[in-house]
Ligand SMILES: Nc1nc2c(ncn2[C@@H]2O[C@H](COP(=O)(O)OP(=O)(O)O)[C@@H](O)[C@H]2O)c(=O)[nH]1
């Protein structure tokens with residue numbers, strides 16, 4: 001598929017351009033990752049979509065140093081042409097403006113996973129027919145606030161709910177200022193208001209459990225069955241169609257939208273203030289505790305326990321905050337600093353050996 005779109009149609013702006021220019025190497029051009037498929041990428045470029053893989057040097061740095069890490073959907077990368085007009089080499093990564101990161105608690109080898117980069121609007125989608133789980137929403141909100149993207153709570157399947165207003169009122173206290181939209185992807189309730197948050201050049205991502213209606217919502221927002229979604233659907237073991245790969249699609253007038261597969265576990269990685277932001281009401285209460293290091297346990301003069309006693313704070317919310325804090329502390333413990341230091345040392349040794357070799361072979365001014 002060739003297109004004659006400008007990079008701004010893919011979300012390129014002055015800040016990205018400046019970040020790219022400060023590192024640019026002659027002959028490299030910017031492109032945006034649309035799909036990642038086991039190390040092979042589909043990228044949007046000024047010449048249309050192209051295939052790309054990371055260069056040997058990029059892989060070397062990513063695998064040994066863990067820096068900057070492999071590109072993910074939404075990333076802007078520096079591309080170098082190859083002899084094959086449909087294949088580019090990824091030589092660099094433009095620093096991410098935002099990053100949605102999760103930790104897979106069961107996968108120790110890759111404790112952190114960047115789900116998407118450069119997302120402006122993060123839609124946390126949940127369904128009004130199933131039980132609305134506030135604890136799960138708090139978890140998603142913590143991830144969202146850490147990411148740097150603006151979270152939006154989307155309560156889908158409003159057509160099936162008997163009391164939408166009560167449901168919205170029940171999540172508003174935990175939304176922490178994030179807008180809440182009750183919508184129906186199938187009947188169109190609330191879609192105009194939600195759609196107004198999107199715009200050309202902005203990047204939105206849909207996250208949430210499987211079955212809440214993310215893909216249906218994407219199609220409804222696009223006003224059509226989004227091109228390419230068929231290619232990223234596969235039958236799962238129950239014979240249903242599920243989204244299996246993250247795919248950034250362009251919807252004219254609504255910018256770029258990323259549909260993600262449902263996630264069984266959304267572990268929290270290193271916390272960049274996301275938990276504090278998701279539970280700012282508790283921190284505000286805590287400021288009035290008698291002791292500044294109050295653990296809201298049995299301390300006298302505890303404003304947090306006072307709020308629970310008065311019925312204005314759900315004790316389950318405090319318990320969930322503690323659970324998420326413990327989870328992050330455990331994750332940080334697993335990022336063993338000694339293992340990290342050893343990896344750095346090995347990398348430096350190899351890097352020095354490699355550059356010595358290159359110098360001998362090609363001289364100093366490569
Ligand atoms: N009644 C109703 N069903 C919906 C709505 N949105 C999605 N669905 C249905 O929910 C099921 C799962 O939707 P899907 O978009 O695949 O969910 P995803 O796993 O989050 O991508 C499908 O059968 C949809 O038709 C809605 O607003 N109302």
Ligand SMILES: [Mg+2]
Pocket residue numbers: 214215216242243259260261262
């Ligand atoms: Mg889906």
Ligand SMILES: [Zn+2]
Pocket residue numbers: 286289290294295296297299301302303304305
């Ligand atoms: Zn307290």
